[in-house]
Amino acid sequence: MMPDSNRPEFAERDPDMPDDALGLGLELPPVAQPTAPAAPMPSAPAAAPANTGGAAYRVLARKYRPQTFAELIGQDAMVQTLGNAIKRDRLAHAFLMTGVRGVGKTSTARLIAKALNCIGTDGQGGPTIDPCGTCEPCVAIAEGRHIDVIEMDAASHTGVDDVREIIEAVRYSAVSARYKIYIIDEVHMLSKNAFNALLKTLEEPPGHVKFLFATTEVNKVPITVLSRCQRFDLKRISTAKLADHFADIAAKEHVEAEVEALTLVAQAAEGSVRDGLSILDQAIAHADMEGDGRVTAAQVRDMLGLSDRGAIRRLFGLILAGDAQGMLAEARSQYNLGVEPLAMFAGLLSEVHRLTLAKVGAPRDGALDADAAALVEEHADRLSFPVLHRLWQLLLKGQEEVARASVPLDAADMALLRVIHAATLPDPGELAKMIGQGSFAAPPASAATGPSAPQSATVQTLMPSDFHALLDRLAREGFVGLEMTLRDVVRLVEYAPPVLAYQLAGPVAPGFVAELRDALAKVTGTRWDVEERAGEAAPSLLEQEQAKIDAEKRIILESPLVKAAFAAFPEAELLDSDAHDMKWSKSA
Template sequence: MSDENDLSGDDERDDATFSMFAEEEAAPGSGGPSYQVLARKYRPKLFSDLIGQEAMVRTMRNAFELNRIAHAFMLTGVRGVGKTTTARLLARAFNYEGEDHPGPSLKLDPPGEHCKAIMESRHPDVLELDAASRTGVADMRDLLDGVRYSPQSARYKVYIIDEVHMLSTASFNALLKTLEEPPPHVKFIFATTEIRKVPVTVLSRCQRFDLKRLDTGELAAHLGKIAGREGAKISEEGITLIARAAEGSVRDGLSILDQAVVQGLDGGEISGAAVRDMLGLGDRLRLLDAFEYAVTGKASEAVGEITDQIQIGADPLILMKDLLEIAADVATVQAMGDNYVLPGPSDWTTRTRQIADSVTPAQAQRNWQILLSGYRDTQSAPEADVALRMVILRLVTSASLPSPEDAARLISQGGGGSSDNGASGRGRGGKEDPNVVPVGGSPGARLSKFEDVLDLLEKEREPVLWGEAKAYIRPSVFADGTISCDLKDGAPVDLLRRLTDFLEIATGHEWDVSTKRGETPGETISEREDRLKRERIDAVKSDTDVAAAINAIPGLTILDVRGSDTLEQPPVEDNVVPLRVANQRKG
């Protein structure tokens, strides 16, 4: 086996200090170089520069060494992880021609004959297309007409189609035959952020590579190296905030870093506070304060902290995401203990572990569910800051409920009062609070049927959820804590999630509300009421006198049957009409 594709030398180099540094382009009409944004300046030039994608590079290296190179590749991943860059690197590898490399090679240093033109998107045999702007079948047929012609100068004709999921169904169908039996001189490289929208018939004809999102630590280290190269002094906290805001996207991280670098015009260090202010982030330690206040029932302090954060320019949705991250950290610390390494300074780690010790695992899960539901509400609310404030108050209210564990003990004891084992409900740190009761009733209250859920919704003044539950949910199995059901067509996608959130807060214990396959579907309450109404009307119609009245009066319609199951007229003073009819004849 040839070792011409060995990348061991590339792998050992500093991925932020060698090949990734392009020459700055000269500004038109000037003798000096123009400024290049960091996302372009540090675009990878070698496969070893693709940070975080080692698995993909290893697989491709083996394929090239064994000369088992596929004719079509599918690159998928979130924005900014390197899909288009990888496609161009592959095009270079297919067509690499160096002095000591007679065939395709992943070792692209020094650059080959075609490398510069390919990376600048101007090589005649490497065609880059954006499927978002050329979705029609006519465009695809024009493209495929050129497939049968040999490349002009390179070894392979390479087609790079970005956002391939945007192609129409007809375009995909036109592409299938060529993908099934491609000419030997053609390679296809597809890139997409929506892999689920690509037909399986196309996927099955491609080698798929999932480019992973970078974790915060890995991206922060990469950005720190680049900041050093640029002569920028950014604090460790600032770099971490940038990496977290990038959400795993290298391109987004470089764009934010570009923005942050100009904050340090005086040559001093760019602090975490400056980065937070630039990004509209809240002070994370103060946000941790707000979370702790909320989960321990201190409404005024919690709302005050959140209000202060918004007033200094923090985005409510970003605050919600940070609160979700805190809730997840608390639950994970409880599960993993010291094995879970928290991102951030030591005081952040200490505070998070203290909060984790003050709540039960079930309470931690309930806090997460409340925040997750609140995040969706905040996204759709007319005023995001108001919605965030209400979510915080929902956390505060939840803190006054007994923990799910205590509620379960109450139920098992038949709803008795406080006892030595803590069934009275607990506040922060497990302290007993005899005044805590579930919102929906007494501490031992149970829901025995689905109608009890509707009654609770009505009592707690939840008219929208009450109406949706009545109209769309078909319960098949019901027990206190469990609802197995089917959903009628047209049901809101988040109906079961919102009902679960309500029940857990209202009853003080966990609920499993879900759809189950293989069970006999029931009826919605509305469907059952309509059926019973029809049965009553059909039963009344069988009465001889009623049938005679219907036949004698054209247009007579029975609207409803109320009162006694018999046809006997009740006393007038009872004000009950057993049969209500209407004559719909006009005039």
């Protein structure tokens, strides 16, 4: 009967079968394994370079898999904990490694297996955080052929029968190692029944057995299993550490690489060492095609498609300009070049995210060249936070619609047109206030949709219609002291957003102009040209209010009734609180 190929077997096997095919826990003496590949056929080259086909090329992710804890980057806290546990002989019976792809979960499990079973170069050593790497257990574990270290992929062995075989096998002691170790990768893929069958053994395994679990989705592992394991959350590796690591590997590979190129590779890896090494492998091959073998930032940008972000920025600029026709043409052009509408919206969302981070002062994105970074800074200065948040919400909604649409390009066109016409509208509460106060002035229809609309058209729709509306906006945004200064001592020469020219009717605080520019940029989303200018100027609002009060008093004092009252009572005076009553008496 043929054995079931879907799970480990404990039946008799072909003696020529390698040890790692013996299954989980088969208690047979280890079959001698070749420690080197068979000699090549006489016709094969004796020592062909790797790139000539004489030997199989090993990708960087496999070639530089960490063989010691010192080579495991970015997981210092875990290494220290394991080291202390080994020194104090406080080893848990089950470990769970979790984290995103490529941060070293399976590599850590293998290193723990080596650390627990290492016997040292003299054959007398015990468990150590620094396994020698040369003793028979270390070598066999590194080559994946140790009979007492069993690796199982839970993605292909999900059933309860596979777990039953583990339960049966753990009763037998290790054949040649100190501990029998089970490494179960992607453990979250086990079925519910498989987890339940494992619980009792996992809680009270024999002293010679250790379980090492690895998973990318720890939330799918039952809490009953988590509570029986010592858990290590492996962190994403920082961009700086990845870039340094890739620089070391490039040097070992005798490849010259620009620092910026390695930084781009590290950023694209998103914290995953394996992903980064795969990208670096591709970058080296791409550089070789160029002829000089040097990995440059420009080549990496081109390889990763980062140069296409320039097209996304052009599309974003057309949206900001309100150029509907230009935007539709650019979107169609990108579609014809193979850019899917969903990818287009993902790029636009990424651009809004980048602008928002730039506006709050986050460090510059290293993936941007100087021109792109300058454009990001310009857009971040012009766009306010409300506009950026509105753009984000509209683009996110558009992305959802495109994902569900039967004709994605049509849905993308409609969603982008909605962004142009709705992104800069105030929220309902602000709109109601502006209408109630008479401070909302809608731009002409052509101002936001015409092909020749200026870059700041979308911002202009949010500009206060007059100086009074500007002061109200400043007060609502918390700049009360500045609003009072403008109301009391500023005589307006010109108000043409984003231009404000004035004269002063009294003293102001030092740094008044800089403070005013910053406040106007925050509340309107664009930089203003603020200057003190000679020429004809209107009275300040305080002066206008005082002049109005004085005029009302003169009218009241000129009335016959008030004159008669003053004639009868020469020492009487007109109070402000009585002025309205007297006006009323006159009108009555």
